[in-house]
Amino acid sequence: MNTLTADLIQFLNESPCNFLAVKNLADRLDRAGFAPLDMADRWDLKPGDRRYVIKNSSAIFAFVVGTDPLAGFRIISAHSDSPGFRIKPNAEIVNEGGVVTLNTEVYGGPILYTWFDRPLSISGRVILRGDSPLHPVTRLVNFYRPLLTIPHLAIHYNRSVNDGNPISPQRDMLPVLGRVADKAQGKGLLTRMVADQLGVTPDQILDYDLTLYDTTPACLFGLNNEFISSGRIDDLEMAHAAVSALTASVSDKSDTAPTRVMAIFDNEETGSGTKQGAASPILSNILRRLCDDDFSLYSRAVASSFMISADNGHALHPNYTSKQDPTNHPIPGDGPVVKINANCKYMTDAHSAAIFRAICDDAGVNCQVFVNHSDTAGGSTLGNILTSQIELNGVDMGAPQWAMHSCRETAAVADHLSTVSAFTRFYDLN
Numbered sequence: 001m002n003t004l005t006a007d008l009i010q011f012l013n014e015s016p017c018n019f020l021a022v023k024n025l026a027d028r029l030d031r032a033g034f035a036p037l038d039m040a041d042r043w044d045l046k047p048g049d050r051r052y053v054i055k056n057s058s059a060i061f062a063f064v065v066g067t068d069p070l071a072g073f074r075i076i077s078a079h080s081d082s083p084g085f086r087i088k089p090n091a092e093i094v095n096e097g098g099v100v101t102l103n104t105e106v107y108g109g110p111i112l113y114t115w116f117d118r119p120l121s122i123s124g125r126v127i128l129r130g131d132s133p134l135h136p137v138t139r140l141v142n143f144y145r146p147l148l149t150i151p152h153l154a155i156h157y158n159r160s161v162n163d164g165n166p167i168s169p170q171r172d173m174l175p176v177l178g179r180v181a182d183k184a185q186g187k188g189l190l191t192r193m194v195a196d197q198l199g200v201t202p203d204q205i206l207d208y209d210l211t212l213y214d215t216t217p218a219c220l221f222g223l224n225n226e227f228i229s230s231g232r233i234d235d236l237e238m239a240h241a242a243v244s245a246l247t248a249s250v251s252d253k254s255d256t257a258p259t260r261v262m263a264i265f266d267n268e269e270t271g272s273g274t275k276q277g278a279a280s281p282i283l284s285n286i287l288r289r290l291c292d293d294d295f296s297l298y299s300r301a302v303a304s305s306f307m308i309s310a311d312n313g314h315a316l317h318p319n320y321t322s323k324q325d326p327t328n329h330p331i332p333g334d335g336p337v338v339k340i341n342a343n344c345k346y347m348t349d350a351h352s353a354a355i356f357r358a359i360c361d362d363a364g365v366n367c368q369v370f371v372n373h374s375d376t377a378g379g380s381t382l383g384n385i386l387t388s389q390i391e392l393n394g395v396d397m398g399a400p401q402w403a404m405h406s407c408r409e410t411a412a413v414a415d416h417l418s419t420v421s422a423f424t425r426f427y428d429l430n
Contacts, residue, residue, distance in 0.1 A: 072304030
C-alpha cells in the first residue's frame, strides 16, 4: 500500500464525524507549517504565509498567501459532513426488560437499511460550561469501541422483507445501547457516559452534537487491492485529496503567484444553509480579508480565479448499468470525473470543463465525464451554491464511487491518486 492511500485510510478511520474530520485536517496543516487564524482577530499577512481558519469546529479554510492579489485565487472546495444519524436531546428510551435505545434523527439522505446490524459507536462535539455564558468550552469526543447496533426485524416476522421494506426512522431505526436495572438508571445515561469519556462531571455538560458511526475500519479489497471500502468516502476522500495537494504544492516565490485556498464546508448534505455552509458568506469574507477588505481588489482577484468544487460522483454500477447515461458513465479507476448538468445543478460549463481537462492532461491523469440519465433527477453540490455568493469560474468534479450515501461506500485507489496529482498540479499553476 502506498503512503498516500495509507494516509487516506487513516484519515477515514480517525474522522467518524465532521468535527473530527476538521480536527484531523488541521493536524495535517499544522505538520505542514500552517498556523491558525481567528476571524475575530486583525490579520497581518505577507506572501508565503500558510494559515487556516476553523468555523464552528466543523468547517476549515486554509490558504497560502500569494505574491500578487490580481493573480487571483486557486480554490479547491469539499465538505466534511456525511449522511447518517444524529442523537436527539433526552435520547434515552428504557424499554421492557431495561433495554435502552437512543432517540435519533436522520441527518441528510442516508441509505437507511445499510445501517442495520452493524457495530456502531458515538462521536461528536460536546459543549461545556466556561468562564462566561457567552464563552463555553468545546471538546471533541469519540468512544472508539462498538457501543450500539440497530437490529433488523427477523425475516420470520416479515416474510416479504426482500420484496421491499418501508422503513420508519422513528420506529425502526433506533439503536440499542444496552440494559439497565431500572428506568431511573436510564435517565441521563448518555450524558454520564460522555462525561466519563471526557473526564468531566455531568453538570459541566451544557449540550452536544453527537452522531453514530460504523466502527468497522476502512480497508482495501479486490483482486489487486484496487478498491477502498469505508464509510464517509463522500466527501472525506475529496477533503483528504485537497489537503494532500495543498500541503504538497511547491512554494511559489514568483511575482505573480496566486493565493491557494482549500475550503472544506459543513452541512452540504442538508443544503449548505448554515454559517459554516457553502451558502453562507464565510468564504467570500475570507477572500475579501485576503485582499485587505479592498472591494475593488477583491473583485479583480475573483475575476482571475478558478475553483474546483470536489464532491464525489457516481461510478457505473455493474448490476445497474441502465441507471446511467448511455455515453457518459465513469468507470472506477479510470480517473476523476467532471460533473455536467444542463439545468445548472453543477457549476461546470464547457470553458471550466476544458480548464480541468487541461489540468489533468498536465498532470498525466485521465479525466472522465458524468451526466445524469435523462430520466433521473440528480442532486447538486457546492459549486452552484458558492456561485450565488461569489462570481467564480469553476468546475464540479469528484472521484467516481459506488453506493453513495450508504453506511459503507466504495471508491478506487487509482482515482484518489489521480485526483491528488491533478489537485497538486492545479495549485502549482500560475
